[in-house]
Amino acid sequence: MRISEIRDEVSQGLLDFAWRQWAQIGVSATVEGTDRWTVDPEALILFTIGIARRDPRLFDEMLDWIAFNHELLSMQRLRNLAGRFPLPSGLVAAVTTWTRQTAPTNLLISDQASPVQDSEPVFSPNVLAFVSQPDPVFAQHGFNRPPAARTGKSREPNPALPVNLSFRLRHLFGPGGRSETMRVLLTYSDGPLDAARIADEAGFAKRNISDVLTSLTVSGVIKAAWAGNERRFTAYRERWALLLGLAGPADIPSFVSWVHLLPAALEIIMWLDEKADTAESDYLIASQARSLIKRLTRDLEAADIDIQRRQPAHGAAYLPVFAEISDALLAKLTAAR
Amino acid sequence: MEITDKTIGLLLGALADQLQVLGSHVEIVVIGGSALTALGLVRRATRDVDLLAIAENGELRLAEPLPQALLTARAAVATDFGLTENWLNAGPTDLLKWGLPEAFMSRVVTRSYGTALVVHFASRYDQIHFKLYAMVDHGGGRHEADLRALNPTQGELTAAARWSITQDPSAGYRLVLVEALRVLGVGDADLGD
Numbered sequence: 001m002r003i004s005e006i007r008d009e010v011s012q013g014l015l016d017f018a019w020r021q022w023a024q025i026g027v028s029a030t031v032e033g034t035d036r037w038t039v040d041p042e043a044l045i046l047f048t049i050g051i052a053r054r055d056p057r058l059f060d061e062m063l064d065w066i067a068f069n070h071e072l073l074s075m076q077r078l079r080n081l082a083g084r085f086p087l088p089s090g091l092v093a094a095v096t097t098w099t100r101q102t103a104p105t106n107l108l109i110s111d112q113a114s115p116v117q118d119s120e121p122v123f124s125p126n127v128l129a130f131v132s133q134p135d136p137v138f139a140q141h142g143f144n145r146p147p148a149a150r151t152g153k154s155r156e157p158n159p160a161l162p163v164n165l166s167f168r169l170r171h172l173f174g175p176g177g178r179s180e181t182m183r184v185l186l187t188y189s190d191g192p193l194d195a196a197r198i199a200d201e202a203g204f205a206k207r208n209i210s211d212v213l214t215s216l217t218v219s220g221v222i223k224a225a226w227a228g229n230e231r232r233f234t235a236y237r238e239r240w241a242l243l244l245g246l247a248g249p250a251d252i253p254s255f256v257s258w259v260h261l262l263p264a265a266l267e268i269i270m271w272l273d274e275k276a277d278t279a280e281s282d283y284l285i286a287s288q289a290r291s292l293i294k295r296l297t298r299d300l301e302a303a304d305i306d307i308q309r310r311q312p313a314h315g316a317a318y319l320p321v322f323a324e325i326s327d328a329l330l331a332k333l334t335a336a337r
Numbered sequence: 338m339e340i341t342d343k344t345i346g347l348l349l350g351a352l353a354d355q356l357q358v359l360g361s362h363v364e365i366v367v368i369g370g371s372a373l374t375a376l377g378l379v380r381r382a383t384r385d386v387d388l389l390a391i392a393e394n395g396e397l398r399l400a401e402p403l404p405q406a407l408l409t410a411r412a413a414v415a416t417d418f419g420l421t422e423n424w425l426n427a428g429p430t431d432l433l434k435w436g437l438p439e440a441f442m443s444r445v446v447t448r449s450y451g452t453a454l455v456v457h458f459a460s461r462y463d464q465i466h467f468k469l470y471a472m473v474d475h476g477g478g479r480h481e482a483d484l485r486a487l488n489p490t491q492g493e494l495t496a497a498a499r500w501s502i503t504q505d506p507s508a509g510y511r512l513v514l515v516e517a518l519r520v521l522g523v524g525d526a527d528l529g530d
Contacts, residue, residue, distance in 0.1 A: 284354040287417045294416075314338050314418045315351060 001323050003285055007272035013330040014051050014269055018058060022048070024163045026069065027061045028153035038165035038187060040258035042078045042203065046085040047262040049095055051269065054124045056145075065154040066099040072157070072167055074175035081203045084263045086270055091122065094141035098148060101137070119144040124273075162253040168244065177204045177212045185222055185235035187255035192225060192232030203259055256332075261303035264296045265329055272326075282316040289322040300325070305332060338418045339382035345375045348386075348414060352425070353450035355410035361453060363407055364392035365400070366445065368429055368459040368467050370483065376446055376458050379486045381479075386425045390433050392457065397442070399434075400427035429467070435504050438466045438496075465489045470501040473514045484521070494518060495526045502528060 021039050023029035045066065052059035066073065075096060082092045121131070122138060122145035135147045157164040159171070165186070169179040180202035185193065188201075199209035213233055217224045221240070224231045237249035246252060271292050275285055293300070297307050305328050313321045338344060356363055369387035373379035390397040391404065403411070403425075411425045444460035459467065465487050472480040489497070498514055511528065518526050 280358075281350075281354050283351050283417070284358065287351070287355070287413055290417060291413075312419060315347065318417070 001320070003272065003278075003319070004276040006323050006326055007269070007276040010265075010269050010272055010326050010330065011054065013333065014265055015055055015058065017330075017333040018044070018048050018051050021163070022058070022061060022065065024161055025065070025157040025167070026155040027065050028151070028155075029061070034161055035163045036254050037163065037256045038183060038253040039163055040183075040256075040262075041073055041166055042081050043258040043262050045073075045078065045095075046081055046087060046092065047266055049091060050085060050087050050266040053122060054127055056123050056128055059122070060148055060151060061154070063095065063099055063148055064151040066095070067101075067150055068154040069156060070099060072170050072175060074180075077175070077180065077203045080205075081259060084259060086263065086267050088120065088143075090141040091120075091138075091143055094122075094138045094143050097141070098135070098137040121145070162251070165244075165253050177202060177208050178216070180204065181209055181212045181216065182221075182235065182240075184255070185233060186237065186240055186252055189237070189249070189252075189255065192227070192234045194227075194230050194232050198233065201257060201259055257303045260299040261305075261329075261332065264299040264303065265333070267292065267296055268326060268329065282319060286316045286318040286322070290318050293322065293325060300329070303332060305329060338420060340371050340374065340384065340386065340420075340424070341382045342374045342377060342380060344418075345371055345386075348418060348420075348424075349375075349448075349450050349454065349456055351414045351417060352407075352410050353452075353454035355413045356406055356453035357451055359406045359409060361404070361406035361410075362455075363404060363453065364455040364457070365407075366390040366392060366397060366457045366459070368432075368464065370479070372458040373464060373483060373487075375448075375456075376461070378461055378464070379483050381483075384421065385423065385428070387429050388425065388427045389429055389437075389459065392455070397433060397437075400430040403427055432467065432470075432504065438463050438500050461487055462493065465493050466497040466500050469494065469497040469514075469517070470504055473501065473510065473517045474505070477520075481520075489521075491523050491526075494521055494523050495528075498523075498526055498528055 019029055020031045020035070021044055023031040024034060025039055025041070025044075045062065048058065048062045052062060078092070078096065082089065119134070119139060119142050121128070122143045128146075131144050131146050133147060134144050138145050138148070157167040159168045166179070166183050169182050173179040173182065181198055184198050184201045195210045195213055196206055198213065199206040202209055213222070213224070213231075216222045217233070222233050222235045224233050226232075237252060241247070241249045241252055244252070271288070275288070278285065293307060300307055305325065307325065340348065366389040367375070367386055368389045370379065370381065370383035371386040374381065374383060388400040388403070391400050407425070412422065414420065415422050415424055441459070441463055442457070444462055445457035446460060447455060447457050449455050465484065468480050468484040468487065472484055498518055501514060502511060514528070515526075518524070
C-alpha cells in the first residue's frame with residue numbers, strides 16, 4: 001500500500017471519528033448509533049484543533065460548541081494536556097481566546113483586521129487556499145484564517161448518552177480533578193489503578209490527584225487498598241451505576257486512554273501528510289515510520305494497541321507493518337460503537 | 338539480518354539514504370569479508386563492514402572516530418535491519434598508520450550509492466595482503482579460508498608477506514609468517530631484509 005493511500009484512509013477515519021464524537025456531545029451533525037465509551041472533552045478539543053485543519057466546517061462547529069459549553073470545560077486541563085499534542089501553542093491559544101469572546105452569535109468581526117504577513121494558515125491549502133481577510137483573534141496569535149463566526153447550532157451534551165458520562169460527572173463535581181478522577185475510575189474495569197496512572201489519564205498533577213483520591217476515599221465513594229508500598233484505587237461501580245440510573249456496572253461506558261491515543265493519532269496523520277508526496281525511497285519512508293512508531297509506542301500501548309507482538313520486518317518491509325498499526329488505530333476508534 | 342552478497346548492497350544503499358537525509362556526503366574504504374562479498378570474491382555471511390579509512394579531498398584518513406553523520410546513519414540502519422550497533426566499524430583502520438600496499442587506491446573498486454555515499458572496496462590483490470596479515474596475526478580460521486578462496490599466486494603471497502612485515506617487523510611475527518606461507522604452499526619466499 002502506498003503511503004498516500006494510508007494517509008487518505010487514516011485522514012478520513014480520523015475525521016469520521018471526530019465528527020461522530022462531536023455529534024454525540026452536541027454539535028449539529030447526524031451520526032448513526034452511539035459509542036460505548038465516554039469522551040474526554042479537552043483531549044477531543046486538542047485532537048480536533050489538529051485534525052480539523054483539513055475540515056474548516058468541523059473546526060468552526062468545534063469553536064461554536066466550546067463557546068456554548070465552556071462552563072463544562074477545564075481550561076487548566078486543556079493547558080495541561082496541550083503539551084502532549086503535536087500542536088502549535090499559538091493555535092491552541094487562539095482557539096481558547098476566540099471561544100471566550102463575549103460576542104453575540106453570528107457577529108462578524110472581519111473588518112477589524114488586515115491581512116497578516118508571515119502567519120501560518122490554520123487550514124490546509126488543499127481545503128482553503130485563499131484568505132482575503134483574516135480573523136483578528138487568530139491573527140494576534142500568528143495564524144491566518146477567514147473570520148470565524150459562531151454557527152449557533154451547538155447544544156448541551158445529552159446526559160442520557162453513555163458517551164456524555166464525562167459531562168454528567170462535571171455537572172456533579174464541576175470540571176476538574178474530581179470529575180476526571182471519577183471518569184477514569186468508573187470507566188476502567190480492569191482492576192485497581194495507582195495515583196500516578198490516574199493522574200496521567202486525568203491530566204492533572206499527581207499531587208492534586210492524590211489529594212482528590214484521599215478525599216474521595218474518605219467520603220466512601222471509592223476504595224483504596226495497599227499493594228506493596230503503593231495505594232491502588234477502585235470505584236464502587238455497582239453503587240455508582242445505581243446512582244447514575246444505569247442497569248448495572250456493565251452499562252458504565254468503557255475506558256479509553258484518550259490522552260495517549262489521540263495525540264498518537266494526530267502525530268501519525270501529521271507525519272503521513274508530510275510523507276504522502278515525498279520522493280524519498282520506500283526504505284527511508286519505512287525507516288522514518290519505524291522511528292515514529294518507536295517514539296509513540298508508549299502512547300499506543302497505553303491505548304491497548306499492541307506494537308511488540310507484530311513480526312519484525314527489515315527495511316522497507318516495515319511499511320506494511322506501519323499500515324497494520326494505522327489500521328489497528330482506526331479500529332480502536334470505531335471499536336466501541 | 339546477516340551481511341551477504343544479497344544484502345550488502347541493500348544495507349549500503351540504506352546507509353546512503355540516511356546520509357542523504359542528514360545532508361552529508363561520505364566516502365569510505367572497505368576491506369574484509371564484506372568487501373570480498375560485495376565484489377563476489379568470496380561467498381559467506383559476515384557480521385560487520387570493516388572500514389579501513391575515510392576518503393576526504395583525495396586523501397585517506399583514519400576512520401576512527403567515525404564522522405557523526407555516519408554514526409547517526411549507522412544507528413538508523415542497525416535499527417531498521419536488526420543489525421548490531423557497530424555493524425559498520427573502524428576495526429582495521431590502524432593498518433593505515435604503517436602504510437597501505439603501494440598504489441592501493443589505484444586498484445580499488447568504487448561504487449556510488451546515490452549521491453551521499455561512495456564506497457571504495459579493496460581489490461583482490463590488496464585483500465590478499467590484508468588477509469595474509471590477519472591470518473598470521475589472528476590465526477587461521479576464516480582468514481585462511483578467505484585467503485585460499487582468493488587463490489593467490491606465489492608472487493602475490495610473497496608481495497603480501499613483504500608488505501605485512503611493514504605492519505609488524507618483529508622477529509616473532511616473521512617466524513609465524515614463514516610458517517603460514519609454508520602452509521599456503523610457499524616454502525622459499527624472499528622476504529628481504
